[in-house]
Amino acid sequence: DFIRRWLLLHISMRINISLVSDFFIKLLKLPMSFFDTKLMGDLLQRIGDHSRVQNFLTGQTLNIIFSFLSFIIFGIVLLVYNRLIFLVFTICSVGYGGWIAMFLSRRKVLDYELFEQQAKNQNRTYQFITSMQEIKLQDCERRRRWEWEDTQADLFAVQMKSLKLQQTQEAGSIFINEVKNILITVLAATAVINGEMTLGEMLAVQYIIGQLNSPVSQFMQFIYSLQDVRISLERINEIHEGRNEETQENQATEFASEKSIAMDNIDFKYDPHALKKTLVGISFDIPEGKVTAIVGASGSGKTTLIKLMLGYYPVMSGSISIAGRNINEYNLKWWRRHCGVVMQDGVIFSESIARNIAVDDNEIDP
Structure with a gap:
């Protein structure tokens, strides 16, 4: 047992690190528009x-x-002792499996509902904690707390539906197992009375049935676990099947001509279903070697322009050119390495000041 637990911990950690690391690698390849949704x-x-x-x-x-x-x-041993009892046990076990299968579709629906509510709960809790300064400043403690409590109530409602389904399934399973045990006991006792089986053989049959019940229960639990894993893999694959930000078409890693930036009749909106566009008909040139200031009122689209120039989002119409080449032709990671940007909602990592300044993958210069 000592060796088994050590091996399981070693294997499980390797598998977990590999799975989550691949997940993060894929996340880093997705476009910014994915994270907005x-x-x-x-x-x-x-x-x-x-x-x-x-x-x-x-x-x-x-x-x-x-x-x-x-x-x-143990199944072979029971078959040798009494074929009729083995047949009854097999039929009841198949019935048990059929009863379990009846709940699979409903379990899947509830699992997705629970996933959605738990995601909302985590998001609400994270927002509540990280927005403490703003909550106190705006004096909205009670409203925010009520919103969090409403989320908890919705989560509780889904958990109650899941519990009711589980209890219904367990009640049916117990009934089937008890009917099976009663039938087998009656058959074994009848065989003893008729002289077809000794009392010792009857006790042996009861012990074998007990040893068989545990694997059958584990098989049924395995069916549920297999369904849960398939659902989890479906959700994980939704991320892995997402379209990467980098494609075979945007691989350029050199500037073709003068390092100027040009926007030609740009239209853009964050939500493709929104009626109003964020930017409409924007055109301007930023020549090489010149200082260009973009000024405007709050919410006029200055930050949006910077994000478009970084290739975070595709434009609806028009084009953005970098050194005479469309931005969609460049390797975006390469292009961003040539840009120095401090966003208004930037992040300070829990590291040294030097590491926050030299935040890329390279080592800090001594």
């Missing part, structure tokens, strides 16, 4: 889905293998 809680929940996959691969898969071997061995 996802809540913080949604992404955190998807990261949590990796733990489901990890537990399934490292723990439950090994346990089900041992349970299967145990079921085969």
